[in-house]
Amino acid sequence: MAGAEWKSLEECLEKHLPLPDLQEVKRVLYGKELRTGRKRTGFYSPGLSLWPSQPSSPEPGLSSGCLAGSLSPTRAPSRKLDLPREAFEAASREDFELQGYAFEAAEEQLRRPRIVHVGLVQNRIPLPANAPVAEQVSALHRRIKAIVEVAAMCGVNIICFQEAWTMPFAFCTREKLPWTEFAESAEDGPTTRFCQKLAKNHDMVVVSPILERDSEHGDVLWNTAVVISNSGAVLGKTRKNHIPRVGDFNESTYYMEGNLGHPVFQTQFGRIAVNICYGRHHPLNWLMYSINGAEIIFNPSATIGALSESLWPIEARNAAIANHCFTCAINRVGTEHFPNEFTSGDGKKAHQDFGYFYGSSYVAAPDSSRTPGLSRSRDGLLVAKLDLNLCQQVNDVWNFKMTGRYEMYARELAEAVKSNYSPTIVKE
Numbered sequence: 001m002a003g004a005e006w007k008s009l010e011e012c013l014e015k016h017l018p019l020p021d022l023q024e025v026k027r028v029l030y031g032k033e034l035r036t037g038r039k040r041t042g043f044y045s046p047g048l049s050l051w052p053s054q055p056s057s058p059e060p061g062l063s064s065g066c067l068a069g070s071l072s073p074t075r076a077p078s079r080k081l082d083l084p085r086e087a088f089e090a091a092s093r094e095d096f097e098l099q100g101y102a103f104e105a106a107e108e109q110l111r112r113p114r115i116v117h118v119g120l121v122q123n124r125i126p127l128p129a130n131a132p133v134a135e136q137v138s139a140l141h142r143r144i145k146a147i148v149e150v151a152a153m154c155g156v157n158i159i160c161f162q163e164a165w166t167m168p169f170a171f172c173t174r175e176k177l178p179w180t181e182f183a184e185s186a187e188d189g190p191t192t193r194f195c196q197k198l199a200k201n202h203d204m205v206v207v208s209p210i211l212e213r214d215s216e217h218g219d220v221l222w223n224t225a226v227v228i229s230n231s232g233a234v235l236g237k238t239r240k241n242h243i244p245r246v247g248d249f250n251e252s253t254y255y256m257e258g259n260l261g262h263p264v265f266q267t268q269f270g271r272i273a274v275n276i277c278y279g280r281h282h283p284l285n286w287l288m289y290s291i292n293g294a295e296i297i298f299n300p301s302a303t304i305g306a307l308s309e310s311l312w313p314i315e316a317r318n319a320a321i322a323n324h325c326f327t328c329a330i331n332r333v334g335t336e337h338f339p340n341e342f343t344s345g346d347g348k349k350a351h352q353d354f355g356y357f358y359g360s361s362y363v364a365a366p367d368s369s370r371t372p373g374l375s376r377s378r379d380g381l382l383v384a385k386l387d388l389n390l391c392q393q394v395n396d397v398w399n400f401k402m403t404g405r406y407e408m409y410a411r412e413l414a415e416a417v418k419s420n421y422s423p424t425i426v427k428e
């Protein structure tokens with residue numbers, strides 16, 4: 001662990017990064033740049049920039065090494081995972097990125113390690129959004145099949161695809177056809193049947209986020225993740241609880257807020273839950289999956305750079321810390337162009353694309369460690385080896401569940417949602 005000789009993260013980045021890279025790193029790490037008020041860095045005061053406009057040189061006599069750290073038993077960074085050569089060869093042939101990392105937990109006397117390999121898939125849409133619907137779906141099935149085969153070579157036990165993975169993210173258009181034609185039955189639609197085969201063939205739990213059409217209940221559409229057991233049986237489904245009303249994410253035009261609560265799925269490899277995209281901004285949403293016993297919470301997403309890139313590295317990681325569980329954040333890749341122009345209701349010109357989906361999928365652990373992200377620009381498979389014992393180990397150290405005071409919050413929230421509630425504000 002570094003002492004005072006390692007001055008600051010900011011100074012290290014400034015010293016070692018070329019200016020264009022530094023600007024991008026600042027954008028992702030700190031959000032928008034604050035007004036520049038002083039030239040040196042090293043401390044923050046409101047309204048002033050954390051960053052000088054040019055990289056500065058370190059003060060003489062101070063070391064500026066970029067990493068000095070020892071591993072603590074409760075916070076070991078994920079390390080690279082050895083994956084089979086054939087898997088890398090296949091990934092390269094199929095033109096997608098493959099990365100693997102392992103998280104470790106301390107050895108226990110009474111419990112054996114509870115090892116599970118998860119796979120996170122991020123991808124572009126392979127065909128343009130104006131190709132026939134059936135061709136787009138088939139092309140996506142083919143693409144995902146190729147990636148799942150590599151995941152199988154890597155020993156993946158549970159795989160999760162990106163939000164609404166069988167379609168372009170067309171909700172920005174507000175048009176119904178052809179986009180509603182991508183909706184399928186969660187129980188026996190073509191995509192679920194396709195995933196059942198994958199699950200059975202590869203002995204892998206498959207989390208398949210789709211646009212669901214529930215024809216048993218008035219043909220209502222939902223944003224749903226179907227969870228398919230490694231036996232090939234449909235274990236169940238879960239629905240997106242929070243629908244964005246931000247920017248071009250006009251999703252409430254298409255489907256309703258989920259009505260299935262916070263189910264957790266007991267799989268052979270551990271207890272999992274799915275918090276779909278915009279749900280990651282809602283700490284109570286993560287909390288309820290965790291209270292129901294989730295050890296791994298997947299967050300299949302579709303989100304764009306201008307809107308959320310500075311939120312991305314924080315939210316799922318914070319949820320893993322706050323809830324003593326693993327979280328898996330997955331985002332799609334690329335720019336999707338739509339046949340007709342639409343406006344964003346912001347006075348700006350009509351346009352035909354949503355913005356840039358920046359990938360960057362990652363896994364975060366309860367001890368605050370995380371994997372690096374997949375790239376911003378390529379399809380990819382991230383394999384992470386988890387020891388689920390880490391969840392309880394961190395819980396026993398930090399005790400957030402024990403100190404959570406849920407009863408107090410339940411009481412206060414129950415009051416706060418009443419129409420006659422008046423907030424407690426103490427005034428002079």
Ligand SMILES: NC(=O)NCCC(=O)O
Nearest residue numbers: 244249277278302303308
């Ligand atoms: N798909 C979705 O909910 N996107 C909303 C934007 C975001 O949450 O970053």
